[in-house]
Amino acid sequence: MADEAVFRRVLIKLSGESLMGDLDFGTDPARVLAVAEQIKVVHDRGIEVSIVVGAGNIYRGMSGAAAGMDRATADYMGMLATLLNALPLQDALERVGVHTRVQSAIAVAEVAEPYIRRRAMRHLEKGRVVIFAGGTGNPFFTTDTAAALRATEVRAEAILMAKNGVDGVYSADPKSDPSAELIPEITHMEAIQRGLKVMDATALTLCMENNLPIHVFNMDDEQNIDRIVCGGAVGTLVKT
DSSP, rough: SSSSSSSSSSEEEGOOOOOOOSSSSOOOOOHHHHHHHHHHHHHHHTTTEEEEETTTTTOHHHHHHHSSSOHHHHHHHHHHHHHHHHHHHHHHHHTTTOOOEEEEESOOTSSSSEOHHHHHHHHTTTTOEEEEEESSSSSTHHHHHHHHHHHHHOSSSSEEEEOOOOOSSSSSSSSTTTOOOSEEEEHHHHHHHHHHSSSSSSHHHHHTTTOOOOOEEESTTTTTHHHHHTTTTOOOOEEE
């Protein structure tokens, strides 16, 4: 692994579950602080870091729709839930000394800035971490798609896709198929054609069209983010 970073600007996609720790739902303050400390290590290398956070630990639009709720309403609830993860993550990052801004695709002026692309890029240039909340601001799109969209908009060089308890992309679900094998490298198109659960198809297509690589890794190892930004081979690399 190199001693210096190989990226200038990255976007980290955090699932809501990555902030949950051992809890059944919600955010675990100790886990949020641990994630913030991992991000600080990367930030201190001079890398510009943006984050898209999910809300699977609080609410999922699809599960709400499956329970009979209107899908658009359920998705808006999920978008608001991402703010409940973005704010404690911002607080934890600032407690470890990293200046942070939250930008929301849904207007919540009292707690977050509106998402403005040029302002977000200016924050990154000034060394601030930017957390993108509220998904894309539209129903029927996942936070995976929000990550692909924001990464493309702010010209990130890669997406770091954090997973929980999984080392990368497997040929099948390793929890149900013991013969599943880790795939160290794959193209966006192959992942789409094989139906591998890297991101949803919309997000993968957007990354493919913009030649945006995705590093899929296990968030449980606290050194993985730093290894990836320093050029280490960790988890699975999805590229065109």
